[in-house]
Amino acid sequence: MNVLFTKNFSVTAAQLHALKGTRYAVWASHTDPGHGMLAAADHTFLEPRGLLGDDYAAWLLDACVRHGIGLVVPGKERERLAGWQGRFAEAGVTLITPTTEAVQRHLERKDEFLRGWDTDILPIPRWATFDSLASFDEAAATLRQPGVRLCVKPARGIYASGFRVLMDTPDLKSFLGGELYQMSHAAARELFAAGELPTMLLMHTLEGAERSVDCVAWQGELLRAVVRRKGGEGQQIEDRPDLVEAARRISAHYGLSGIFNFQTKDGPDREGRNRTPNMLEINARASGGLRYSLAAGVNFPLLLLDAATGVLDRAALPPVQTGLRVAEDKVARIVREQEAAV
Template sequence: MKTIYFNKNFSVTSAQIEAVRLEGRFSTLASHSDPDNVMMGAAARRVTEPRGLLGGAYVDWLLDTVKRERPEVFIVGKEAGAVAERRAEFLALGVQPLTVADAPTLRHLDRKDEFLNAWDTATLPVPAWTTFHDLGTFDAGVAELRAHPDFVTGITRLCVKPARGIYAAGFRVLTEGRDLGSFLKGELYQMSMGEAQRLFVQPEQAGDALPTMLLMHTLEGAERSIDCVAWNGRLAAAVVRRKLPDGGPQLIEDRPDLLQAARQIASTYRLSGIFNFQTKDAQLPGGERVPNMLEINARASGGLRYSMAAGINFASLAAGLALGELLPEDAPRPRTGIRVAEVKTALVLE
């Protein structure tokens, strides 16, 4: 039985490993620096990674592990860019490393300001945005975006987030003020304009600099996450899930427009493996709701479990494509029109 190797990655990887195990087509190998991580408990074989290894030293360790353990497919998590730069060394050992894209493309997608600058808005529009790196450019950006034709006082808000980051780290919606009600409701992703200005002036006072930050219009429509698998730029499967209010279940939708966007993304960046992109709806003056591109993640999303419930075994499909056992057109069609929820379970660790 051929083996899929998963190195250190986010917790959703354990769900991918479990799905592969239940399907029974592939064996699984996992490595992580924490021997009690859920990834390790889910895999048939496991290797403990040395702590603190980065860059070339970590890739050297991965190559030694691959040479010893002999997996056929490697779904790369940690240090995907460094692995992509040394792809030929993994291929020489008989393993297909799935880094989603080559190293320059990974860097491009990771830098959201560069990505948005180069994005083709004929595929999907983007919200109005700018960058800032200190209090002065923040204030100038606020004035610019408030003067933008799409800005409607009392409806459109602004948000900030780092140009480089994962999940919601550093994301805040800007408000004119904070009250006791918002505090008691636990609205963690909001920040008043005054709080933002006080925060962004501090690095200047300390002689430091902010990282490049994005300032954007906050769209108030439906938010969607699209989980995809591709091979050599050809889309095999995509699951469109709409996030319902209050953080509850998610709805798996049939959206040909977003499937076409997924095909275009896979082709443009020549992607191979599991990736994700995020959209949010803008409401046009006539009432039409149009999805806007927010970002592309060259990795599995944190909510991949929801999309897996629609009938796509993402890791197994990616491995089958990489090994030439499947073609993109062989991928199953996901179920649509269903609501899915995540149920946490306990796992006994050996």
């Protein structure tokens, strides 16, 4: 069966490589002819630039019919495409979107997500929103607590864009050491006074271990979850039944299908030790670090596609290999030959 992965981040290439030698013929599309996704796929075609919303969805449906695509795992316009599943199905194409458009938008808006989060699953750090210098000062006054640092990040964003831990005073040692994610409280105030702000989050900075949990689910059923502890050289694949149970509840609560990820960080327990995982955010997409979790013996994209096509043998799901230290080995691949100069 032909499966298409549409325009997405370059880390999607790891999923395409994981499908080599399976029953699926891997296709990829992108607007950039030199993108790494295209180098990783067996078959490729280009997407037109500038198409958005329903116009993009209509183009994608037509492209799938023309190329004989049976399954689509979308990256671009993933939210809007959720409303097109019926039309794709009528054309004989299974379109895999994480959940409804409304739920996807809810998860993308981190302030809405935190406001509606069920803390019976995992606690969350104290937080507030701001969109001006005045509301930043008010939020900081509310959240300030001895021995607790504050951090800021946009309510909408990917990876660590806009994230900073706030320091009471400038820290020369951190600056000289190349620390990118710190800034002084005074510098933050100056920045936030300079112009109109999007909705931002101000939160307590948790000082414990940071984890990323990669999950694959189908129609609200968790198939597998891999817990990665960050820090040091590489990442540690951990055995954490508590976080796997949280993944199961998240899958069911939001009715998720596909590969998704959530981030936690340890905060103080009742004894004041940083051992209690707190929820930070859920991303209804594959994480940038999924390649680490693939090394734990779980072929995330294969499980997803097998579930979508009804051939998944749940009794034979592979175990997660834990206790591993996983490091990254980057490889350069030829996308296309350089044209000779005239």
